[in-house]
Amino acid sequence: MSLAAPTPAETVTLLAAVAATAFVATLVWLALALVARIALRASLTLAAANAASALALTLHALRGVAPDALTRWPSDVLAVASFALLGAAVQAMTTRRLSWQTTTLTVAAVATLLLALPDGVDPRWPARIVNGAGAALTLVAGLLAWRQLGAAADGRRAPAALALPLFLLSLLLAARTVETFVNAGSAGDLRVPSAFNIACLWAAFVLVLLQNAALALLVLMRLVSRIERLLQRDPLTDTLNRRAFDQALEQAHAWLQRGRGYALVMIDMDRFKQLNDTLGHAAGDAALRQMVEELQPCVREVDRFGRLGGEEFCVLLPDTGIAGAALVAERMRALVHAAPLHWLEQDWPLSASFGIAEAEPGDANGAAVLARADAALYRAKKQGRNVVQE
Numbered sequence: 001m002s003l004a005a006p007t008p009a010e011t012v013t014l015l016a017a018v019a020a021t022a023f024v025a026t027l028v029w030l031a032l033a034l035v036a037r038i039a040l041r042a043s044l045t046l047a048a049a050n051a052a053s054a055l056a057l058t059l060h061a062l063r064g065v066a067p068d069a070l071t072r073w074p075s076d077v078l079a080v081a082s083f084a085l086l087g088a089a090v091q092a093m094t095t096r097r098l099s100w101q102t103t104t105l106t107v108a109a110v111a112t113l114l115l116a117l118p119d120g121v122d123p124r125w126p127a128r129i130v131n132g133a134g135a136a137l138t139l140v141a142g143l144l145a146w147r148q149l150g151a152a153a154d155g156r157r158a159p160a161a162l163a164l165p166l167f168l169l170s171l172l173l174a175a176r177t178v179e180t181f182v183n184a185g186s187a188g189d190l191r192v193p194s195a196f197n198i199a200c201l202w203a204a205f206v207l208v209l210l211q212n213a214a215l216a217l218l219v220l221m222r223l224v225s226r227i228e229r230l231l232q233r234d235p236l237t238d239t240l241n242r243r244a245f246d247q248a249l250e251q252a253h254a255w256l257q258r259g260r261g262y263a264l265v266m267i268d269m270d271r272f273k274q275l276n277d278t279l280g281h282a283a284g285d286a287a288l289r290q291m292v293e294e295l296q297p298c299v300r301e302v303d304r305f306g307r308l309g310g311e312e313f314c315v316l317l318p319d320t321g322i323a324g325a326a327l328v329a330e331r332m333r334a335l336v337h338a339a340p341l342h343w344l345e346q347d348w349p350l351s352a353s354f355g356i357a358e359a360e361p362g363d364a365n366g367a368a369v370l371a372r373a374d375a376a377l378y379r380a381k382k383q384g385r386n387v388v389q390e
């Protein structure tokens, strides 16, 4: 390929290549949405964005071959729709919300503006409007992605650099708009075999690939986060499962050497077997969920709430001594005791026993602290239940 003397065949071939790439991306996002059911709304919106882009580029390439009524206004509107849909998909992916009103209004406004252009208007005007609107839409999408991706999502930070292709796309579209003003010979038409158009088409080709790859990576990260969460959580109560809690405990214990203490509050619902045997297993499950919900306000962001098994739970309180743990446990005890389980028109009184322990420098590991909290819990049960013991 020579940049000095491009041929019309080159620009049309490149246009077809970008359109074909967008078309393949459409199929991939459709498969992800409909077959794998991954990030359904965002994937479908991205499929629509790529489809609109593929169709817009194909119609653009057919200018002069197919009727103008098909290849001018529809192609321009589809191009703007593809940028608006891309923005909507980025919004759906980063904020989990999808604003159809903004997308529809933007496309309708640009479509009306293009229709309102007088007959025989300088053909660069439609190009300026489409590229200008595209630059603005992709810039807004890029800024949104930059802001949202930096924020913690599912406990994992997605790199804000994933927004970079959107900024580059915005820059490319802005450059195309400016070029129609500063270059007297510009037609604002991608089919014209100029060095500028060839460079733009190559950049568009790379950016379509980069843009889709960045968003696919984002979807993958979301998926991994979701799987990680499923592996760490107890399905009934959404507290940490035993494995994840043990990990958190050993992590906290490692910090003990660096002067950061912690305490444990072990919780065991009283006479749970009796509840299960009388009202049934479903009522038992409901009681466990109710207790966890009631205790959540006592648990800080830094605390770790885990289910050790059956009706036994434990809360890990970093930077907390035995006095603090006693306060928390007493508050929890009162909360559980205050609210009976409402089940099939009857009230079943609930209570729980609590064992607390503080990590000490002599403790070899977290399990040793847990064993002391367990022994304290045993004493609480021996004392007649519904009490806190240390």
Ligand SMILES: Nc1nc2c(ncn2[C@@H]2O[C@H](COP(=O)(O)OP(=O)(O)OP(=O)(O)O)[C@@H](O)[C@H]2O)c(=O)[nH]1
Pocket (backbone or CB within 6 Å): 236, 268, 269, 270, 271, 272, 273, 274, 276, 280, 281, 282, 283, 284, 285, 288, 309, 310, 311, 381, 385
């Ligand atoms: N509904 C329900 N029951 C469970 C679950 N896990 C364990 N259990 C039941 O919890 C009961 C625990 O009984 P026990 O260990 O005797 O304890 P308890 O009846 O609470 O007696 P105390 O702790 O001494 O007050 C058993 O009947 C288990 O089947 C669960 O996920 N859901």
